[in-house]
Amino acid sequence: MKHFPESEFIINADGSAFHLHLLPEQLRDKVILVGDPGRVDLVASFFDTRDFEVSSREFHTIGGTYKGKPVMCLSHGIGTDNIDIVVNELDALANIDFATRYEKPQFRQLTLVRVGTSGGLQPHVPIGTPVIAEKAIGFDGVLNFYAGRNEICDLDFEKAFCEAVKWNPLWAAPYVVDSDPELVARIGGDDMVRGVTISANGFYGPQGRELRLPLADPELNKKIEAFKYGRYVVTNYEMExxxxxxxxxxxxxxxxxxxxxxxxxxxxHANPNYKTAVSDLIQTVLERI
Ligand code: R1P
Structure with missing residues (x-):
């Protein structure tokens, strides 16, 4: 079994994980992830019980039950750099013994569902539509630092995408990963669009938004919108x-x-009054998770 020294896996003085400040006994198997720390209260407003609340930086967690089902909601802030922290520390809470610093012999699997907001790129995903990232395209490069990346990514899709949009080699190599198919079927039901979601490594330039700074490739979004791969088109931009x-x-x-x-x-177009749609989506995910 692997052992993790103090420098590699930091445990706080109170026995909690370094950034999330969660204790192993607080972890729930079913986790709703949201970007905004304030949105955690909205999710928890649907819980029937609240067992704990922890807050540190952008990581705000409330654990409880939804219709008797143990669940917790955690905010990850903005960007895949935060997701690297959140997924590693949630996995550590589940699969590392905090007392001995050894990997636990029995693997514990978590179910992680992010409910977010996003910008649409296609006419069939108008404002208000819930879009599942059946495939996610990472512009961020985080996954490229881990071994085994090629075994889980859709390499043919990556190649076709790079050729179609004339990917600039100065940008991090994009990676393409599928969401868990059983979760997509169960949570998506027949009322959510299955899409291809880009996670950009910025809100402005990396998503083709031009304010005062000109873009390296102002035509990139046009090429992304026109890209087709089998039955897939790129549907939306978000960041995680x-x-x-x-x-x-x-x-x-x-x-x-x-x-x-x-x-x-x-x-x-943008809809600043998006909160009802997000609230409805949260309730649907809580029912189906
Ligand atoms: C940018 O404004 C943020 O909003 C989107 C993006 O992914 C990014 O985190 O999602 P959330 O509303 O879930 O944060």
Whole structure:
């Protein structure tokens, strides 16, 4: 069994995981992930009991039950760099013995569902649509630092995508990972769109938004919108689904992302009153997780 020294896996003085500040006994098998720490209260408002609440930086967690089902909601903030922290520390809480610092002999699998917001890129995903990242394309590069990346990624899709959009070799190599198919079927039901979601490594330039700084490739979004791969088209942009799907798959956890579309990047529309759609989506995911 692997042993993890103090420098590699930091445990706080109170026995909690370094960034999440969660204790192993607080971990629930079913975890709803949201970006905004404030949205954790919205998710917990649907719980029938609240057992604990922990807050540190952007990581805010409330654990409890939903219709008797043990569940917790945790905020990850913005970006796949945070997802690297969240998935590694959740996995450590499940699969590392904090007293001995050894990997536990019995693997414990977690179910991680991110409920987020997103910008739509296609006419069939108008504002208000819940879109599942059936495939996630990571522009961020996080997964490329882990061994085994090629075994879990869709290499043919990656190649076709890079050729179609004339990917700039100065950018991190994009990676393409599937969400867990059983979760997609169960949580997606027949009322959510299955899509291909890009996780960008920034909100402005990396998603083709031009403010004062000109873009390296102003045509990139047009090429992304036109790209087709079998039955797949790229449906939306957000900033976390790729690392969530990739790291979870490498570790053996079940994960997926579903986002409510709050802006249409093609038609240049945004809906600042998106909270009802997000709240409805949260309740649906709580029912089905
Ligand atoms: C950017 O405004 C943030 O919103 C989206 C992006 O992924 C990014 O985190 O999702 P959340 O609403 O879940 O944070």
């Amino acid at each position: 689904s790729s690392a969530l799907a990739g790291l979870s798959k490498l570790m053996g956890h079940k994960a997926m992302t579903v986002c409510s579309i709050i802006a249409n990047r093609v038609a240049h």
